[in-house]
Amino acid sequence: MAFNGTWKIDRNDNYDKFMEQMGINLMKRKLAEHDNLKLIIEQNGDKFTIKESSTFRTKDIEFTLGVQFDYSLADGTELTGTWVMEGDVLKGTFTRKDNGKILTTTRALVGGELVQSYNYEGVDAKRIFKKA
Numbered sequence: 144m145a146f147n148g149t150w151k152i153d154r155n156d157n158y159d160k161f162m163e164q165m166g167i168n169l170m171k172r173k174l175a176e177h178d179n180l181k182l183i184i185e186q187n188g189d190k191f192t193i194k195e196s197s198t199f200r201t202k203d204i205e206f207t208l209g210v211q212f213d214y215s216l217a218d219g220t221e222l223t224g225t226w227v228m229e230g231d232v233l234k235g236t237f238t239r240k241d242n243g244k245i246l247t248t249t250r251a252l253v254g255g256e257l258v259q260s261y262n263y264e265g266v267d268a269k270r271i272f273k274k275a
Contacts, residue, residue, distance in 0.1 A: 145231065149181065149182070149183050150257045150274060151273055152178070152179065155270050158176060158268045161263060163266075164264050165216075165263055177198070178197040182257070189209070206225075208226055209226075212224070214237065220241065221239070222246065231252065233249060234248075247262045248260065257274075
């Protein structure tokens with residue numbers, strides 16, 4: 144339950160390059176870098192409820208560890224995949240519905256911050272959140 148709480152975006156690392164690799168156009172990338180993303184995470188056993196709110200949208204996501212579900216990114220990219228817990232790290236593996244390519248992501252607590260890491264087609268990025 145360590146992920147529980149409200150998390151506000153603090154900084155990004157290589158996020159623009161990651162989004163470029165994902166095929167997101169320049170204007171959307173520039174907007175996304177300043178989306179003021181906030182996550183409200185509630186974990187109850189293997190079930191997670193996450194409320195994402197940003198400048199662009201508010202979305203409620205519910206998933207159970209190890210159970211496949213569908214998800215759409217803020218730019219409309221459709222994915223299907225699963226989250227699993229490995230030790231203290233939440234690991235997600237998602238397949239894009241449009242091209243079948245794999246996006247991996249992790250969420251981990253590092254020094255009191257929530258670090259969300261991404262990899263797509265060899266490009267790594269991080270978004271770092273502070274507890275609100």
